[in-house]
Amino acid sequence: MKVHIIGGGNLGVSIALGIAKFSPNNQVTVTRRNTASILHLEKLGITVSSDNTHNIQEADVIILTIKPYQVDTVLAEILPVITNKIIASAVSGLAIDVLQEKTKFAHHAVRIMPNIAAQFGESATCISFNEKDKTEGESVVTLFHDLGTALVIDEKLMDAATVLGACGTAYALRYIRASMQAGIEIGFDSQTALAIAAQTVKGAAQMLVEEKVHPEQLIDRVTTPQGCTIVGLNEMEHNGFSSSLIKGIKTSLKQIKG
Numbered sequence: 001m002k003v004h005i006i007g008g009g010n011l012g013v014s015i016a017l018g019i020a021k022f023s024p025n026n027q028v029t030v031t032r033r034n035t036a037s038i039l040h041l042e043k044l045g046i047t048v049s050s051d052n053t054h055n056i057q058e059a060d061v062i063i064l065t066i067k068p069y070q071v072d073t074v075l076a077e078i079l080p081v082i083t084n085k086i087i088a089s090a091v092s093g094l095a096i097d098v099l100q101e102k103t104k105f106a107h108h109a110v111r112i113m114p115n116i117a118a119q120f121g122e123s124a125t126c127i128s129f130n131e132k133d134k135t136e137g138e139s140v141v142t143l144f145h146d147l148g149t150a151l152v153i154d155e156k157l158m159d160a161a162t163v164l165g166a167c168g169t170a171y172a173l174r175y176i177r178a179s180m181q182a183g184i185e186i187g188f189d190s191q192t193a194l195a196i197a198a199q200t201v202k203g204a205a206q207m208l209v210e211e212k213v214h215p216e217q218l219i220d221r222v223t224t225p226q227g228c229t230i231v232g233l234n235e236m237e238h239n240g241f242s243s244s245l246i247k248g249i250k251t252s253l254k255q256i257k258g
């Protein structure tokens, strides 16, 4: 496929790099107005342009990774030169119906919510599309499967997906930072503490993904009765560990919904 990414910022570049590394049969173009900071992508075979319409007629999928307030400007540029395209939008809050209206019902609108781990083939991407665009939506699912996990969800859950999947990256990183800080307090230098904390989280996630079990089943395997793990875990819970995470996620969702 030829993939045309408009908005070569944090997310757009992550997707471009992910495709170049993990889905190399696809060709990628990335655009942004000021390309100086992303010209290095050309070394990886990615086309970089400041012209949003650059070879866009040849694209199979157009991915929008721009801010909501930039959508109308970008559509005004590209709509006159494209016909019957798949437009996959990662723009937060932009509903499929609204995108269809904005694109005059002449294209296939797909809504995607990836995260920046796409760059490492590890994005949790949630995808929604209407029944009439099923074939095109499935081709976007196939593309994002190469960049991690791709899950088709009801569009009603897209805000929740934004919180759990995209904001979730920051929550996980904050957990790792806290572990790192504790690691320093109990004797490690910061780099060693970070290496241990990050790999431990990666390992825990890998076990869940591969074994497809409930987290508590794995927790049971590492908690000895009266041992150091369970006392630490319970102390965290007494201090509101799970509760604070749940409240944080619900607060993020409230903020998105306005």
Ligand SMILES: NC(=O)c1ccc[n+]([C@@H]2O[C@H](COP(=O)([O-])OP(=O)(O)OC[C@H]3O[C@@H](n4cnc5c(N)ncnc54)[C@H](OP(=O)(O)O)[C@@H]3O)[C@@H](O)[C@H]2O)c1
Pocket: 006, 007, 008, 009, 010, 011, 012, 031, 032, 033, 034, 035, 052, 064, 065, 066, 067, 068, 070, 073, 074, 090, 091, 092, 113, 114, 115, 116, 166
């Ligand atoms: N970051 C994430 O983890 C994440 C995850 C899921 C969804 N999203 C959503 O993805 C979108 C982008 O987020 P982001 O964090 O990647 O933002 P970002 O880093 O600010 O990237 C947006 C990019 O769009 C470019 N741009 C602005 N106007 C443009 C135009 N007229 N034509 C072409 N390019 C244009 C900007 O570059 P120039 O100024 O040089 O043009 C900028 O590089 C947002 O809607 C966000 O909610 C982000």
